[in-house]
Amino acid sequence: MKTKEKAHLAPYQKPTFSGRVFDVINIVFMLVFAFCMLYPFWNQLVISLNEGTDTNYGGLYFWPRQWTLANYAYIFEKGNLGKGALISVLRVVVGTSTTLFCSGLLAYVTTVRGFSGRRFMRIVYLITMYFGGGMIPTYLLMVNLGLLNTFTVYWLPGLFSAYYMMLIASYIYGLPESLMESARIDGAGEMRIYFQIILPLCVPVLAAIGIMAAVGHWNSWFDVMVYNPKGEWDTLQAYLRRILTEATMASQLLNDQQQQEAMRKLTTSSIRAATTMVVTIPIVCVYPFFQRYFISGMTIGAVKG
Amino acid sequence: MSKTSAPAAPKTGHARILGRLKRERSLWAISAVALVWVAIFCYGPLYGLLYSFFDYRPGLNLWDCEFVGLKYFQEFFLLPDFTKILRNTLVISGLNLTIVFIAPVIFALLLNELHHSGFKRTVQTISYLPYFVSMVVVASIMNTLLSSNGTINELLMALGFIESPIAFLNEPDLFWGIMTVTNIWKGIGWSAIIYISAITGVDGELYQAGAVDGLGRFGMVWHITIPGILPTVVLLFILGVGNLLNTGYEYQLLLGTPMTRDVYEVIDTYVYRYGVQMGRYPFATAVGLIKSVIGFILVILSNLASRKVTGMSIM
Numbered sequence: 001m002k003t004k005e006k007a008h009l010a011p012y013q014k015p016t017f018s019g020r021v022f023d024v025i026n027i028v029f030m031l032v033f034a035f036c037m038l039y040p041f042w043n044q045l046v047i048s049l050n051e052g053t054d055t056n057y058g059g060l061y062f063w064p065r066q067w068t069l070a071n072y073a074y075i076f077e078k079g080n081l082g083k084g085a086l087i088s089v090l091r092v093v094v095g096t097s098t099t100l101f102c103s104g105l106l107a108y109v110t111t112v113r114g115f116s117g118r119r120f121m122r123i124v125y126l127i128t129m130y131f132g133g134g135m136i137p138t139y140l141l142m143v144n145l146g147l148l149n150t151f152t153v154y155w156l157p158g159l160f161s162a163y164y165m166m167l168i169a170s171y172i173y174g175l176p177e178s179l180m181e182s183a184r185i186d187g188a189g190e191m192r193i194y195f196q197i198i199l200p201l202c203v204p205v206l207a208a209i210g211i212m213a214a215v216g217h218w219n220s221w222f223d224v225m226v227y228n229p230k231g232e233w234d235t236l237q238a239y240l241r242r243i244l245t246e247a248t249m250a251s252q253l254l255n256d257q258q259q260q261e262a263m264r265k266l267t268t269s270s271i272r273a274a275t276t277m278v279v280t281i282p283i284v285c286v287y288p289f290f291q292r293y294f295i296s297g298m299t300i301g302a303v304k305g
Numbered sequence: 306m307s308k309t310s311a312p313a314a315p316k317t318g319h320a321r322i323l324g325r326l327k328r329e330r331s332l333w334a335i336s337a338v339a340l341v342w343v344a345i346f347c348y349g350p351l352y353g354l355l356y357s358f359f360d361y362r363p364g365l366n367l368w369d370c371e372f373v374g375l376k377y378f379q380e381f382f383l384l385p386d387f388t389k390i391l392r393n394t395l396v397i398s399g400l401n402l403t404i405v406f407i408a409p410v411i412f413a414l415l416l417n418e419l420h421h422s423g424f425k426r427t428v429q430t431i432s433y434l435p436y437f438v439s440m441v442v443v444a445s446i447m448n449t450l451l452s453s454n455g456t457i458n459e460l461l462m463a464l465g466f467i468e469s470p471i472a473f474l475n476e477p478d479l480f481w482g483i484m485t486v487t488n489i490w491k492g493i494g495w496s497a498i499i500y501i502s503a504i505t506g507v508d509g510e511l512y513q514a515g516a517v518d519g520l521g522r523f524g525m526v527w528h529i530t531i532p533g534i535l536p537t538v539v540l541l542f543i544l545g546v547g548n549l550l551n552t553g554y555e556y557q558l559l560l561g562t563p564m565t566r567d568v569y570e571v572i573d574t575y576v577y578r579y580g581v582q583m584g585r586y587p588f589a590t591a592v593g594l595i596k597s598v599i600g601f602i603l604v605i606l607s608n609l610a611s612r613k614v615t616g617m618s619i620m
Binding site for chain 2: 016018019022023026027029030033034036037038039040041043044047055056057058059061102105106109112115116117121124125128130131132133134135136137138139140141143144145156157159160189190191215218219220221222226237240241243244245269272273275276279280283284287288291295
């Protein structure tokens with residue numbers, strides 16, 4: 001890939017007039033494109049930092065007119081957003097670490113040479129990639145297991161993953177078999193081999209999968225809505241969805257406004273903007289650094305498939 | 306490992322198996338946990354598909370419920386909703402497979418023509434951002450931009466296209482268009498990655514040969530780059546056809562309103578509404594099963610087609 005990189009550009013081409021015109025148009029297009037990608041986020045940030053009632057006058061595009069942090073103060077004090085943030089973080093940490101540990105262990109088991117159940121385990125899991133029960137049977141299973149309105153429902157159904165198993169197993173196949181063999185001859189147990197040899201060597205693939213899983217947990221909202229109807233375990237995304245689609249949040253705000261002078265200037269849209277920023281800012285801060293892990297995760301999958 | 310530790314005395318088959326299981330007991334212990342989990346959480350819902358053939362109510366044993374055969378399957382096909390859902394699915398998939406599909410290809414080709422690598426990298430990184438945020442965030446942003454005093458309405462009024470603000474999200478005629486723009490916005494940067502790597506993979510010698518033959522810059526793109534990435538494009542298109550029924554449901558559930566239901570309702574949102582919200586479990590399970598069966602056939606066919614056309618497939 002690297003050797004062929006851009007060998008075709010500069011040396012063989014004389015800049016032509018039409019080429020120059022195209023370059024200028026292309027650069028302008030890309031600037032407009034980048035603007036269109038970023039502006040919606042920026043606009044949301046501006047609204048979140050502006051007084052709600054002032055935002056309603058319109059004309060707010062690039063910079064807040066009436067600076068305020070009241071929107072953020074309200075969502076953290078009144079809106080239980082702190083609790084939502086805690087549950088979100090907990091979900092990311094618990095969900096990601098358990099799926100990495102268990103899927104990694106499963107991948108290891110399917111790669112041990114000479115293990116009589118190796119092929120069987122692989123097939124049992126591969127089948128799950130093509131056949132599933134769908135939304136309602138899965139929902140009823142959670143109901144029957146008593147997992148509704150619990151935190152467990154966030155991580156237990158994702159404990160083992162056939163897709164992660166395949167990614168990790170293909171990585172383990174690339175490791176020198178002699179390492180595991182000599183550890184076994186020295187009398188090391190399977191769990192010890194997994195912890196002391198496999199896990200440390202698999203850090204690159206585990207990092208890629210871990211970041212994929214973590215972003216997935218942070219962003220998921222549908223399962224929160226379906227499996228946590230009471231809202232006890234609402235994550236940040238669930239709070240944002242409630243503000244966006246449910247009228248109860250709006251009436252609660254109205255109620256608060258009637259009681260307290262300080263909240264007169266809040267509106268649902270300014271509070272929603274602040275919540276959106278709280279959900280988005282962690283992603284914006286980290287994604288430029290982990291994008292390469294995502295891309296490598298994508299290519300590992302492509303090579304194997 | 307079984308071959309190195311050959312037993313000293315010949316054993317019967319039975320004892321050999323027992324010996325082997327004993328040697329592998331820790332591996333089997335791990336496997337047992339994984340098997341229990343997969344039986345409950347992956348094969349359990351498969352068993353749950355049987356609900357669609359019974360008058361099932363939660364809490365009851367399946368075999369105590371009345372067997373109704375294909376009643377709920379027939380009901381779905383006979384409902385007036387059926388044609389509406391079919392139309393919405395085909396329209397939304399059609400838009401996804403044309404405009405939403407081709408936008409990243411064009412973006413990748415244009416990005417490849419940028420000379421300054423820092424600028425190129427920056428634009429590409431920015432283009433991923435909407436992919437990494439959740440659909441709830443996207444829905445919230447769209448709600449703000451499209452509100453009566455949001456940027457889009459004010460821009461259109463300033464330019465004189467409209468006189469008073471449009472309630473974009475309540476307008477059935479605009480739903481598909483807004484959804485398409487949103488899907489492009491969210492996915493263009495991410496989907497372009499695969500095309501960008503395909504462009505990098507085109508043989509550099511072809512461009513040298515092209516230069517010798519007097520191809521200009523646009524000729525190179527037309528005669529070398531585009532044919533170079535065409536197999537990738539065709540493969541992804543065919544696989545997209547296999548996913549025809551997966552129109553997505555997040556956008557519809559978050560930005561759909563009662564006024565736009567006629568144009569947004571697809572199978573997944575229908576299953577959610579009838580199953581989770583209204584509690585008609587057997588009917589909703591039947592609808593979901595119909596989708597799975599047709600979807601599975603489509604995936605198989607598209608994989609066969611892809612193997613024939615490009616020699617590549619995912620199955």
